[in-house]
Amino acid sequence: MGVRTMQSARVRTIQAVTFLLCLAAAVISYKLLAKHVTGSSGSAWFDAGCRAASEEAGGADCQAVLESPYSYFPPKREGEPPGRPHTPVALYGLLYYSALGIWVAGIGRPSRRWRWIHLIPLLLAAAGLIASIQLTRIMFTELEAWCPWCLATHILNALIAVGLVLLWPWKPPVQPVEPVEGEAETPADERTERTSTGPSVWRVLGTLAVIALAVYGHRGQYGAMVAKQTGALLQRCIAQVKTLRQDPKQLMRFWASSPQQEILIRPDDPFKTRAARDEPVLDVVVYSDFQCPMCARFARFFEGEAQKLFGGRLKLIYKHYPLDAECNPLVMRTVHAGACEAARLAEAARILGGRDAFWKVHDELFRLQRAGHRGRTYDVEALAALIGVKPETLRVTMDLPEVRKRVEEDIRLAQTYGVHATPTIFIEGRRIHPLATTSAAFWDALADAFWKRIGAPRPPETKPENWNPLGKNAATPGTPGPKDAP
Incomplete structure (x- = not known):
């Protein structure tokens, strides 16, 4: 097997593994978002991984982390004016991992001529790594519990960053080619550039369009989750109000x-x-x-x-x-x-x-x-x-x-x-x-x-003849009278 063939197989393997890491992180982020909004991820295996491993402070408890002020960005602050928008960190994670996964699947490793375009996912991953480090620090130093699935996404994020670095188009070794009689030998760098093809403009635009659709779709999913949960809470509140009245x-x-x-x-x-x-x-x-x-x-x-x-x-x-x-x-x-x-x-x-x-x-x-x-x-x-x-x-x-x-x-x-x-x-x-x-x-x-x-x-x-509040005497024995109330 030639050097180029081996290199291509290695690149495809790195690309596939990096994509799978992005997919896994996106799935975990989606489950965390669902648990954040509704209190349940909808999957028993996921919720089992979230349950507290210890009753003591500092034990594993995803729900406690998701209910903390730091589960939003910007974080919720005590005494802040009402109406300030806060977005769950899990939603940002879902958008982030989805965008990286689509980019890796759609663009992968560009040619050396197009290597500048790979700076886009690298810079995004660098920002994501900084966020992961900060969130991990907060989780273990400022919160009383930690979230196993949150930690898993941060570890996956680090592995994704490694994969993206490995996908950078480093200068490959070139096999010697026998010069044709009567022609000057072409330098290796020039032969590499002639045979290198980067992603087409349409491919890049198509990948960006898919990322935009994914962002739009995920935000729509989040809105639907919030609307459904709000509706359920409203119905419970209405029932409680009726009961209390x-x-x-x-x-x-x-x-x-x-x-x-x-x-x-x-x-x-x-x-x-x-x-x-x-x-x-x-x-x-x-x-x-x-x-x-x-x-x-x-x-x-x-x-x-x-x-x-x-x-x-x-x-x-x-x-x-x-x-x-x-x-x-x-x-x-x-x-x-x-x-x-x-x-x-x-x-x-x-x-x-x-x-x-x-x-x-x-x-x-x-x-x-x-x-x-x-x-x-x-x-x-x-x-x-x-x-x-x-x-x-x-x-x-x-x-x-x-x-x-x-x-x-x-x-x-x-x-x-x-x-x-x-x-x-x-x-x-x-x-x-x-x-x-x-x-x-x-x-x-x-x-x-x-x-x-x-x-x-x-x-x-x-006493209205046809009215009986609870189907029984509405008097409240032992209730203080207006002047006797404590």
Whole structure:
């Protein structure tokens, strides 16, 4: 066998081995990516290799490594602003090994004339080796566990780099050729260059196109994994939310364990109750926004259902917290455009016509919102007619400094109580869980505790005839009453 034949066989062997190393590393990276996103690689043999070899710190545990901040690039940092993009390192590995494998299969070893093109995979491999060294250092010095499969990819990366170096077109030995009589002997270097053929331009372009398609496809696979996992998590969250909304004991426990705060209630704060003057009531403070759909739902639920459970003995006190950057400096961006103007309209109505006028405008603003009204402008003429004042009077009043100051003061106080969203509801100074806002089961259990606290039997009419939250008595024996909560 000639020297050239032996060299060609050796090059083909190195090319094949290097490609297989790239393929193995790409498969491992794909499995690591799947485990990173979903918690399972989908293969028992792979997951078995990931399981902890030791229960002690420093044992093998792929999942712990994949859940660390360093499993992303850039790494996740504590306290960083939300929304910063982070890509799993396993995805970068999948793209990296796939690109190198396609290059080795498509281009392989170029001729000496085209040797410069081999710098592309060599430089990429050099960058990959630096990343492997850094990630290995982090895994063994900063994390409490190490990942066998991650280490395997780093070892394969080093072997791939060796293969790429061996594929560099070093100057080959040339067999002596007998000169033809009458012709000068051709130098060896020139004979080599004449017989060397590099990859064609189309071959290079085709290889790059396949790499681009692989990158696009792998990113699509990652997106599909994330979407599928997000959908599954969403379904579990929805199921848990439904369960929690119907669990009065949990919701009551959350309310009873919330710290009690002294909510400032001014003498002229708008409130409403159906209780007689001498009847005990339960104070409910709501921080609300007239453009907030959930606030509108709560307003309807409160009047239509909650009050009935207490025989009208709930006292609702309204506070402003518009999620509109026009008047609320505590929101990062405007969520409900026009909420500030709506708050000023309601406050102007209170100044002009007292609590009754406020609640008329309150109900009308929420009715308009449910009807689809969005934006920063309202029909001042219609609202003025509703409370019996002139439109110009309402316009002038809503722009008074005292009106703006009242809304701003509600917002400032809301911050001290930890209010960040609407509706936020406090019952006798204790915040309720957001899921309890319109949970009939929670309000029914709270009514049981209220009637027990005031020492009066619960009137039959306060319990809806055809409603039973959990198919059994919704009362929660042992749950603290509003005044007895710890």
